[in-house]
Amino acid sequence: MNETANAGAPQQKDHGVLYLGIDLGTSRTSVAASNGVRETLASHVAYPKDVVARKLLKKEVLFGEEALEHRLSCNFYSPLASGHIKWGDGNGAGNAEAEANIKATADLVREICRRARPRKDELLYAVVGVPAQASIRNKEAIINAARETLDSVMLCSEPFAVAYGLDWLDDVLVIDIGAGTTDLCRMHGTMPEEADQVTLAAAGNSVDQVLADLIRKKYPEAQFSMQMVKKFKERYSSVLDTMEPAVVEMPVNGKPTKFDITKEVRDACRSIVPPIVEGLGRLIATFDPEFQHKLRNRVLLAGGGSMIDGLDTEIEKFMAEKLGGGTVLRIEEPLYGGSNGALKIAHDMPDDFWEKLK
Ligand SMILES: Nc1ncnc2c1ncn2[C@@H]1O[C@H](COP(=O)(O)OP(=O)(O)O)[C@@H](O)[C@H]1O
Ligand SMILES: [Mg+2]
Structure with a gap:
């Protein structure tokens, strides 16, 4: 700053x-x-459930990863x-x-x-x-x-x-890919209103869900939790044909076993692109026709989900196909x-x- x-x-x-x-x-x-x-x-916020838990955790309230870790002995929010x-x-x-x-x-x-x-x-x-x-x-x-x-x-x-x-206040479209939702927001100088925002369920958690389903289908013997799936995604996330092989370890009957989930990771990451581009299309189509071109070419990609490798180019590719073109810029510090x-x-x-x- x-x-x-x-x-x-x-x-x-x-x-x-x-x-x-x-x-x-x-x-x-x-x-x-x-x-x-x-x-x-x-x-995340967690409060120990009883005296025993409070004594064990030595705190009245826990935050973040620590709260998640101890959620079973706490009231968790x-x-x-x-x-x-x-x-x-x-x-x-x-x-x-x-x-x-x-x-x-x-x-x-x-x-x-x-x-x-x-x-x-x-x-x-x-x-x-x-x-x-x-x-x-x-x-x-x-x-x-x-x-x-x-x-x-x-x-x-x-x-x-x-x-x-980023000082981008004039005619900008922001795509903010979080965990629970992707927020699309159209900006034109003033504070955005309800009509300038679209909220989509296609976001980080939905990628995790798709990835879990694909893994379960291909390797029914593998045991995994959603937390593990999220870690796999964050480690390998990419939409590129040329992505590095994603080989991960999951237990089979308790024995650690290696699985190649490259295609599954890529397909899961790609699953959010069509709904995002469809949402962008809605915000562009309802904008002043004279400025639609400008808006299409000033798309900002932000949020944790923007760290998916190649996502900016993939969205551009879909925009070219469905909306007649577009330019996407990824912000440098998504966090x-x-x-x-x-x-x-x-x-x-x-x-x-x-x-x-x-
Ligand atoms: N390297 C990564 N590749 C893909 N997704 C990631 C990566 N790092 C974090 N994420 C995802 O980003 C999402 C969180 O984004 P963030 O902007 O922090 O969320 P929120 O605004 O919802 O708090 C989670 O779904 C997380 O798994
Ligand atoms: Mg956010």
């Missing part, structure tokens, strides 16, 4: 305030802070797992399940802020990027949960944060694209704006 991007902001702006860009993702929560710290954490918070009426009033997810979200925000290592006397001003659906459905509830830790908070949709981070952009928004907001949000 470039400090000169704040040209015009008064010098003393940073005094006493730590600015945070937080990406509250369905599977990962990341922070980029104005003190240079960057941290990322799986979006992934509060944003479905792309929006699992809160009863959308804003969390009422039932116990909803209340618990709100608490988990508040604790997750507190933990990611703690990891940004603020000084004790610093005020925390944050821009929080959330999945497009959550930004529409759970806005108030997320802000309230975040306020427990933050002095001032503003929400934006994740794809908007990603584009802002921090959202939080870097959110931090940049935080920096660019004038002081009196933050004061109003307090």
